[in-house]
Amino acid sequence: MDKLPVIIFGAGGLGAAALDAFQSNGVVVYGFLDEEEELHGTEINYVSVLGNPDDDGFLKLIGKKCAAFVASDDNDYRESIVEMLNDRRKVMPSNAVHAQSMIAATAEIGHGNFVHMGAVVNSQAVLGNHCLIQPNAVVNYKAQLGDFVQVGAGSNIGASVQIGERAFIGSGVTVVSGVKIGKNARIGAGSVVIKDVAEGETVFGNPAQVVK
Structure with missing residues (x-):
């Protein structure tokens, strides 16, 4: 910073x-x-x-x-x-990175990102530009976030997850390891995402299902 x-x-x-x-x-x-x-x-x-x-x-x-x-x-x-x-x-x-957040030395971060208090960006994770990582969210090992992605408070982004640009992840969401979330997708608060989410889709629930 x-x-x-x-x-x-x-x-x-x-x-x-x-x-x-x-x-x-x-x-x-x-x-x-x-x-x-x-x-x-x-x-x-x-x-x-x-x-x-x-x-x-x-x-x-x-x-x-x-x-x-x-x-x-x-x-x-x-x-x-x-x-x-x-x-x-x-x-x-x-970048605005709170002193009480944690970013691994091997993580990669672009420009204009906001990493709030208590958030964790783990080893070899990649943040694009202008992402918002809300308090106590965790971005795990080798996860990749595109530009303008928002991750809600307390959410857990699993290892090797790929999130397309402008996707929105609500508060308290769990995205299991290896899932791909498309550009402009929206994940409702508290959801558990166990399979890929297509570009522009909105999903919600446990397990998360497409909202028509």
């Missing part, structure tokens, strides 16, 4: 959690940028919401004097901010 000061895009609950992750590592958060004007001038744990995400007065700092992180669980919004940062600042968002 970068040690540069950070500007966080998004001042909601995920933004507050990202602030905690950065501060747990001694990283200074310069401030928040958020589209909601009523939040401008307010503070989260003494860190100010400075203005809008497209304000050049703040954007010009990114890549030179500070890094950026996108704190939103809306993949379309996150992708638009990432594209803006790529185009206008030629940077990728930094």
Whole structure:
């Protein structure tokens, strides 16, 4: 995780959690940028919401004097901010990895990922870019997650599981070893996934079944 000061895009609950992750590592958060004007001038744990995400007065700092992180669980919004940062600042968002999470030395992590308190990313696991790994989730040995994957609190992703980009895994889900989950698939909270899930499918239950 970068040690540069950070500007966080998004001042909601995920933004507050990202602030905690950065501060747990001694990283200074310069401030928040958020589209909601009523939040401008307010503070989260003494860190100010400075203005809008497209304000050049703040954007010009990114890549030179500070890094950026996108704190939103809306993949379309996150992708638009990432594209803006790529185009206008030629940077990728930094990772927010809480000091009380655990990432194996042999794991691989891309850019812009959020690994919450208590989460574990085990040996030789691979996270793409812009994934959200919620508190106490476990990504086991050799599991592979594509870009913009979300894994809910307390979920357990088995060894060698493959999860396609933009898939959503709800809270408390168990995905058994070796299962493949397709792009844009959705797994309902508390489900136990024992077989492959096709691209775009929604499944729920124990064992998980396709929701029509």
